[in-house]
Amino acid sequence: MKTKPPTILRFYLMAIVTGMAAGAGAALFNAFIALFHNLFFLGSWSFHYDWLRPTPPSFWGVGVIGVPVAGGLLVTWIIRRLAPEAQGAGVQEILRNLFLDHAALRPSLSAWRPVATSISIGSGASVGHEGPIMQLGAVYGDLLATLAHLAGWQRDTLLACGAAAGTAALFHAPWGGLVFALEILSPAGEWRRVAPVFLASFAGSWMISALGKGFPGFALAIPASGSWWAYMGLGLGCGAGAALFLAVLSALGGAFRAFPDNPYWRHGVAMAILGILIYLVLVQTGQYHVEGVGFATIAEVLAGGFCHPWLLFSLFLLKLLVTALTLGSGGSGGTFSPALFLGATFGAGAAILAQAIFPGLDLNPILGAVVGMASFSAAATGAVLGSALIAAEMVGGMGVLPLLAPACILAWTVRRLVLKRSTYTLELSWRGRPLAENLYLRIREAYLTGRQEKGRGNNG
Template sequence: MSSAPPGSSSLPPATGTPRQPGVRPTLALLALLVGIIAGIGAAVFRGLIGLFHNLFFFGHFAIEYDTLKHTLESPWGIGVVAVPVIGALLVAFLVQTFAPEAKGHGVPEVIDAIYYKRGVIRPQVALIKSLASSISIGSGGAIGREGPIIQIGATFGSVLAQWTRLPEWQRLVLIACGAGGGIAATFNTPIGGILFATEIMLVEISARTLIPVMIATGAASFVGRLFFGNHASFIIPPMTLHAATSSSFRVFLAYAMLGLVMGLLGMLYTRSVYAFEDFFDRIPGNYYTRHALGMLIVGVMMYLLMRHLGHYYIEGVGYATIQDILDGHLTVTWILLALVLLKLVAVSLTLGSGASGGIFSPALFMGATLGAGLVNLGHGFLPGLEVSPVGGAVIGMACMVAAGTGAAVTAVVMIFEMTRDYNVIIPLIIAVSLAYAVRHLLIADDLYTLKLSRRGRRLPRAVESNLYLMRGALELIQAPFLRLDADAHLGALRERLTSRRTLPHVVLVRDGQPTGIITSDVLATALAADDDQTALGRYADPHYTLLNEHTQIIDLVSRLRGAGTRIAVLAPGDPPTTAADAVVGIVSWDDVMEHANLPGDLRGAAPS
C-alpha cells in the first residue's frame, strides 16, 4: 500500500452514513401519471379494437366486444376473406407513412430505444401504434393486444420525460412504468406488471427505479379495474390445479414433460415469426402487396375454420378459444393440436407480412391448446394421471409466455395472480423453468431480442452491478487462441481445429511479430464460406491494441474506444512486449460485450 508523499495531507475519515440516492418526488408523481394514462390507454385501445372489429365483420359502429366469446359468423359470407386484406392495406399506409416503428409487435422497438436511443421515442408512435394495431386485430389478424399496449404506455412515459426534461435514467424509468402499467391494466396483474418491467425493461434495479414502477402499475391496475372490473382476463374454474397438492412422482413428471415440450414450441414460435418475415421480404412487390398476401391467406384460414368447425378460432387475440378450454367445452384432442399448428402459421403470416400487434396472446393461445391436448394424450397412455386438461392449459400458457418472451418469473407470477390458487406455484416453477431452459438451449434469443440481434444490436443478458468491469481482462475472459504463420492457408487451420470444441482467435505471425488477428466470429464465417486454399491473411485485422496482461476490463474498453480498434492483444511487461510468442491472451470487442454483459454501443459509438 502506498503512503501519502511528504507535505501532503490525508483526507479525514468519512463520518456518518453515505447518502443513498432515493426516490425523487417529481419522478414518483410522473410515474403515477404514467400509470393512470397506461390504464386509460388500455381501455381506449380495447375500445378501438371493438370498433374496428364490429365495423369490419358486421358493418356497424359499436365498441362492445367481448373477447371471451367467439365472433359470430359474418354476414359477408365468403367475403370475410377480404376483411383481413382491407385491414392490411390500411395498416401498411399508416405504418409506412407516419411511423415505421409501429410495425411488428412493438416491444423490441421499446427495448431498442432504451439501449440505443437513450430512451427517446417519437410521440406519434403511440397514436399510429394504437390505430394500426387495433385495425390489425379488429380485422382478424392473429396477434395480441398486449405488445401494442406496452409500446403505447412506454411511448407516453418517454414523451412525458422529454417534455419535462428529465435526465436519461429517469426517462428510462418512466418507459418501464408505462410498459409495466400496460401489462398490469390489461391482465389485472399488478405484481406481474412490476416483474415484466423488471425482467424486460429496467436497466437498473434499485429503490429509485422500482418504487416508481410499483406506483405506476398500481395506478394502472386501479384504472383498469374501473373499466374492466376486478377479475382476471380469463375465468379459471376453482380447483383446476388440485392435483398440484399431490406428491405423486407421475404428476411432477407430467408437468416436467409438459414444460419440455413447451420449450420446443417456444423455439418454433420464435424462429417461425422471423422465418416468415424473411420469406415475405424476398417476395417481389412492396409492403402493401406483401402484407395483403399474408392476410389473404389468414382470411382463407378463418373462413375454412368457420365452415368446418363453427368458429373463426385463429382470428384476433384468441381469448374465446382459451376460455372454451378452461370451461371444458373444447376437449377434442385432434382439434386442440390442429389449432396449435394453425395459430402458429397464422401469427407468423400476420406478423411476418407486416402487421402491427403483439406476440403475448398467441403464446397464451398455443400454450393453452397444446397443454390441454398433451394432457388428453397423456390420459390415453396413463389413465390414472391426476392432471386435468384445464390444468395443462393453465400451465401451458405460462410456459409459452416464458419461452416466447424470456420473462419467466413474470409468467409464473401472472398465472398465479390469475388463478389466485397457491397450489399452482409448484407446477408452474417446474414447467416454466424447463420450458425456458429448453428454448434458451435451442436458441439464445427470445421473440423480443431476436429482432434486435438480427439488426446487430447486442443487449445485456442480465441486470447486474459493475463488478465485472473491475476484473482483469484475462481473469474474466479466457478466449482460446492459437498462433499460425502469416502465409498459412485455411486448410492448415482446419487441421489444427479438429481437436477443438470452440473456435479460437488466431494470431498470424511473421518474423516473430504479430501481423494480424482473426477473431473467432470472422473465422466461423471463413470456415463456412471458403475453400482450404484461401490465404488466412485475407481475414486478418492488422489493427489491434497491445496491452499489459493485467489490464482491467474498464481500462481495456477505454483503450479500445480511444484507439478505434476492436481487438486487444495482451502480453507481459510495461510497456508490453511485442513478440508473438509472448502473447498470453486475445480479447475482442464481442468478448467484452458478452462476458462483461454490456450493450454493444456502451452509450456511444463502438469501435469500427
C-alpha cells in the first residue's frame, strides 16, 4: 500500500520525537550501567554512579578478577541466545543496515542491547556506551519510520536522527552528535538529512538534561594554545597510535576467531586476563583506571593529576590491550569512549615528555590531553570533525576547536595511510563486507564511479 510522504513539518516533528526517545533511552542506559556496576563491584543496589569519580576498591578483594568473567559470560549468553546484533560497537550494524542489507532493525534490540552493554561495562569490560546508544536510537528511528510507513531516504534519516541524538545525549554534545552521525552514517550527497538530524540531536541532548541524567562535563579552564605546530605533531602521533590500536584489535580478533568454536571460552579467557590486569593496576596505583568507560581517569588527567609520562603511557598501553581483548573476543560495547581515554593519556604523556626533552617547547599537558582525545577518536572512528566537536563540548571550550580540527584531520590522514579501516568498518571487513568508513570517502567513491561511468559512455 503506497502512502503519501509526510509534510516537511510532520517529518521534522518525527525527527524531534526520535531524538527525545533516544535521549530518554540514553538516560535509562546510564541507569542500567550504574546498577550493574554497583552490583558487580560494590554489592549494592543503586542507580547512582558518578562517572567522574574512580570506583572504590571492591569488597571482593582479589576476587574482583572474576567479576569481568561473570559479566562476560552473561553477555555472551545474551548475544548467542537473544540478540546477535548486540555484539561489538553497534555502529557496524547500523552501517550494514543502511548501506549493505537495507533491512529493518529488530525492535527487540531496544531491550537487549542496553542490557548486554550495561552488564559488559558494569562488570569492568573496557568498552564505551556511545556505539550501543547510537544503535538503540537507530532502532527507535526505524520503529517510528515503520509505524509511519516511511521508506527510502526518510527512513534512513530517522535512523541517523536516533544515532545522533543518542550520541548528543551521552556526551551533552548536540553539535558533535549532529556532525558525528552525518560523517559516519550519511551517503554521498544526502545533504537533505542535515536539518532533521540537527533537530534530533538537540532534542536528545535536551531530553537527557531534562531528566537530570546528562553528562556533567569535564570542567576545566582551557589554557592558551601555545605552540600550534607542536600540537599538530601530537595529532600525527595520535594517528599512529590509533593505527596501532586498530592493528592490535584486528590481530586479537583474528586470534580469538581461531579459537575452538566456543564463544563462552573465548570471551571468558579474555575477561579473565582483563580481570587480572585491572587488579594489578589497583595494587600498583590504588585505582582500577582501565576498567569500564574510563571517564574518571580522563577527569584526573584533565585536572593535571598525573606528572609522570611513563605512568600515562603505561595506562595507554594497558587500556589499548584490554579494549582490544574485550572487543576482539566478542564483547558488547563501543570504541569512542576508550579512544577518548587513549587520546587523553597519550596526549598528556607526550606533552610532559616533550617538555622534559625540549624545555623551550610551549606544550600544556592539559591541552595536550584535549587534543589527544579529539584526534585519537577521529583517527580511530573516522568521524573527523564530529570527534573535534564532541571533545570541545565535553570540556566546555568551543574556542579550542580551531586547534582540534586540524589535529583531527592530520591524525585521521596518518591512520588512513597505515590502515584503511576504522573501528566501525573493521568488523564488517572481518565478515567480508567492506564499506567506506565515512562521508568524505563515500563522496570520493561516488565521484570516481561517476567519472568511470562517464568514461565508459564516451568510449561507447
